[in-house]
Amino acid sequence: xxxxxxxxxxxxxxxxxxxxxxxxxxxxxxxxxxxxxxxxxxxxxxxxxxxxxxxxxxxxxxxxxxxxxxxxxxxxxxxxxxxxxxxxxxxxxxxxxxxxxxxxxxxxxxxxxxxxxxxxxxxxxxxxxxxxxxxxxxxxxxxxxxxxxxxxxxxxxxxxxxxxxxxxxxxxxxxxxxxxxxxxxxxxxxxxxxxxxxxxxxxxxxxxxxxxxxxxxxxxxxxxxxxxxxxxxxxxxxxxxxxxxxxxxxxxxxxxxxxxxxxxxxxxxxxxxxxxxxxxxxxxxxxxxxxxxxxxxxxxxxxxxxxxxxxxxxxxxxxxxxxxxxxxxxxxxxxxxxxxxxxxxxxxxxxxxxxxxxxxxxx
Amino acid sequence: xxxxxxxxxxxxxxxxxxxxxxxxxxxxxxxxxxxxxxxxxxxxxxxxxxxxxxxxxxxxxxxxxxxxxxxxxxxxxxxxxxxxxxxxxxxxxxxxxxxxxxxxxxxxxxxxxxxxxxxxxxxxxxxxxxxxxxxxxx
Numbered sequence: 235x236x237x238x239x240x241x242x243x244x245x246x247x248x249x250x251x252x253x254x255x256x257x258x259x260x261x262x263x264x265x266x267x268x269x270x271x272x273x274x275x276x277x278x279x280x281x282x283x284x285x286x287x288x289x290x291x292x293x294x295x296x297x298x299x300x301x302x303x304x305x306x307x308x309x310x311x312x313x314x315x316x317x318x319x320x321x322x323x324x325x326x327x328x329x330x331x332x333x334x335x336x337x338x339x340x341x342x343x344x345x346x347x348x349x350x351x352x353x354x355x356x357x358x359x360x361x362x363x364x365x366x367x368x369x370x371x372x373x374x375x376x377x378x379x380x381x382x383x384x385x386x387x388x389x390x391x392x393x394x395x396x397x398x399x400x401x402x403x404x405x406x407x408x409x410x411x412x413x414x415x416x417x418x419x420x421x422x423x424x425x426x427x428x429x430x431x432x433x434x435x436x437x438x439x440x441x442x443x444x445x446x447x448x449x450x451x452x453x454x455x456x457x458x459x460x461x462x463x464x465x466x467x468x469x470x471x472x473x474x475x476x477x478x479x480x481x482x483x484x485x486x487x488x489x490x491x492x493x494x495x496x497x498x499x500x501x502x503x504x505x506x507x508x509x510x511x512x513x514x515x516x517x518x519x520x521x522x523x524x525x526x527x528x529x530x531x532x533x534x535x536x537x538x539x540x541x542x543x544x545x546x547x548x549x550x551x552x553x554x555x556x557x558x559x560x561x562x563x564x565x566x567x568x569x570x571x572x573x574x575x576x577x578x579x580x581x582x583x584x585x586x587x588x589x590x591x592x593x594x595x596x597x
Numbered sequence: 598x599x600x601x602x603x604x605x606x607x608x609x610x611x612x613x614x615x616x617x618x619x620x621x622x623x624x625x626x627x628x629x630x631x632x633x634x635x636x637x638x639x640x641x642x643x644x645x646x647x648x649x650x651x652x653x654x655x656x657x658x659x660x661x662x663x664x665x666x667x668x669x670x671x672x673x674x675x676x677x678x679x680x681x682x683x684x685x686x687x688x689x690x691x692x693x694x695x696x697x698x699x700x701x702x703x704x705x706x707x708x709x710x711x712x713x714x715x716x717x718x719x720x721x722x723x724x725x726x727x728x729x730x731x732x733x734x735x
Contacts, residue, residue: 268655269718276732374695374716446735454731462709464735469702470710474730483734490735493696519734581729 261455266291270298271421272373273445279432280439280454290435294428294442301424304339307362307415308371322405323362323413332404340400345527346419347395349534353553356538358506360393362413368511370491370502371415377495389509417502418486422533425449425482429529441477447484449529450477465582466516466562472582480524484532486540487517505541514564515540520551521558521574531556544569552597561594569594646708646723649687651680654718663687663706663723673717680721687721689714709733 264279264287275298279287306317316324318339325333335343350357365371367385369378391411398407416423421444428442429449439452441459450459458478462471466489477483488501492511500511518540522531535554542550544563548571551559558577560570568591570578575593580586618626651658653671661667661682668690669680676693686706689699692714699714708725711733 266655267652267720269715273715274713274720278731376695441732443732443734446733448732448734459732460730462730462733464733469705469712470707471730471733485734487735489698 263454264288264291268295268298270295271302271424271444273421274443275445276443277428278441278454278459279437280452282437290432290437294431297427297431298424298444301420301427305416305420307413307417308366319414319416326398326407326412326414327410329410330406330408332399332401332406334403335400335405337403340403340405342416342419342423343395343398343400343405343414345530346416346534347398349530349554350395353534353538353550355394355506356541356550357418357534357554358393358395359414359416359419360395360397360409360412361388361504361506362415363393363411364388364504364506364509365415365417365502366413368500368502368504369493370504375491375493375502377493377500380495385509389507418537419530419533421445421447422482422484422527422530425529425532426527427529429480446490447482447529447532448477449482449532450479452479462581463519463560463578464517467566468582470581472562472585473578473580475521475577475579478524480528482522482528482532483519484522484536485517485519486536488512488515489517503537503540507541512541514543515561516564516566517560517562518547519560519574520556521577522556523558535559548594549597557596566590567592571596645685645706646710646725648724649680649682649705650722650724652720652722658719660724671719673714673719675717678714678717678719680719687723688712689719689721692717692719 262281264282264284267274267276277291277294279290303311304318307319310316310320318336322333322335346359367388369375388411393409393412397409397412398405424444425442425447429451432440432451437451442449448461453459458476460474461477461483462474465472466487486503488499491502492499503512505512518536520532520535522528535556538550538553539547539559539561547561558571558574560568560574562568568585570593572593585591646663648660648662650660651669651671653673658671663682663685665682666684667682671678671680678689679691681688681690686704688704689712692699694714694716699712702712705712705721705723708723709729711720711722713720
């Protein structure tokens with residue numbers, strides 16, 4: 235009889251232990267997703283009560299939605315009201331008459347212009363007309379007829395960010411073919427805003443992902459936030475890395491927005507110099523250390539590297555001060571800096587075996 | 598303590614069974630324990646996902662075990678998406694979207710893999726015991 239009592243109490247202690255463990259191991263992680271900016275927005279907040287995390291997330295989502303409406307390159311807010319960017323583009327196309335511009339948009343354009351100059355025009359949000367011509371200013375990307383003459387005309391018109399003249403609360407463009415498309419800037423800008431908002435609200439740990447561009451605050455409990463990098467041709471991650479407090483990561487790929495015509499892939503990343511989609515690169519990932527505009531840089535800095543030819547990619551990275559980058563070219567060869575290689579943990583078996591992986595030095 | 602009697606009666610008490618374990622019994626127990634450990638390691642703790650979480654818009658639509666044969670229909674803003682679950686893997690089999698990127702993703706089987714249909718706002722994410730990463734950069 236005593237033996238039975240002993241076994242019973244032993245089982246009871248085990249059960250209690252398991253129960254306590256399961257309650258303690260339920261971690262304070264809040265996670266939510268929404269479709270904004272035509273893509274998936276995904277927010278994780280660690281260490282805040284669910285109710286508070288939910289309110290903060292609502293606030294960020296509604297702020298993003300507002301930004302989306304304000305900055306949309308082709309969709310009006312309603313049938314009678316264009317987006318702020320749409321109205322500005324309409325005015326730019328008409329002539330050199332200055333029109334009113336919000337201080338926020340003016341600041342964005344000034345910043346984008348500085349980055350465009352630094353990248354020697356390879357990051358160029360002024361080529362909205364070319365992007366439209368290639369059919370990427372639509373919700374769905376079907377193959378378009380390629381009109382070489384129209385492309386040549388738009389390239390020769392040379393729309394540049396420096397054609398925009400901002401004076402006080404007004405702006406005009408000295409080039410009528412300039413059309414803004416902030417598709418390579420707005421998501422990064424939104425990341426910085428979300429990070430700033432969360433910090434101001436006293437949130438220590440969060441991970442914000444807008445369509446693949448990610449910024450980290452703090453950690454995921456005892457360990458850093460971990461991020462997987464999507465393989466451009468496989469339905470799996472190629473590698474993972476720890477995204478420490480304040481770091482941001484962004485990828486430009488030919489696999490998210492593209493169409494195939496006569497067996498050839500045409501992606502949404504267009505070389506402003508030629509007017510044609512880039513076809514030599516599958517993906518470029520940049521990792522940005524903590525700084526005021528880490529989100530913006532994670533969005534912007536991958537483009538010049540993507541557009542540049544293989545031998546000029548490191549030079550393009552250096553223009554924007556990028557030290558951590560990885561390139562996957564059209565043959566699925568991987569090129570990356572030593573600094574980036576040290577951050578990565580490969581998941582892909584080919585990459586793990588170091589086949590097709592090459593280190594590249596920064597200039 | 599009463600001394601145990603030989604096991605002649607047909608229903609021995611638990612006390613007796615413990616005391617009378619022979620070397621073969623112990624070997625069997627140890628072998629079973631090892632086998633369970635091995636099976637746990639290969640079948641469970643690997644990165645193979647256990648479940649698929651289907652999201653529609655901003656909400657979790659459903660979570661299914663991957664360990665079954667099943668077709669799920671999800672009605673998104675564009676129409677009906679057909680998702681196939683087949684013994685450890687899952688895919689978009691049909692989607693009303695134009696580009697069909699989600700269908701071209703093919704089968705997913707490992708924890709952390711995702712397939713997103715942006716136009717129809719339906720996403721699949723594989724979840725398992727241990728997530729290899731918190732979020733995906735793409």
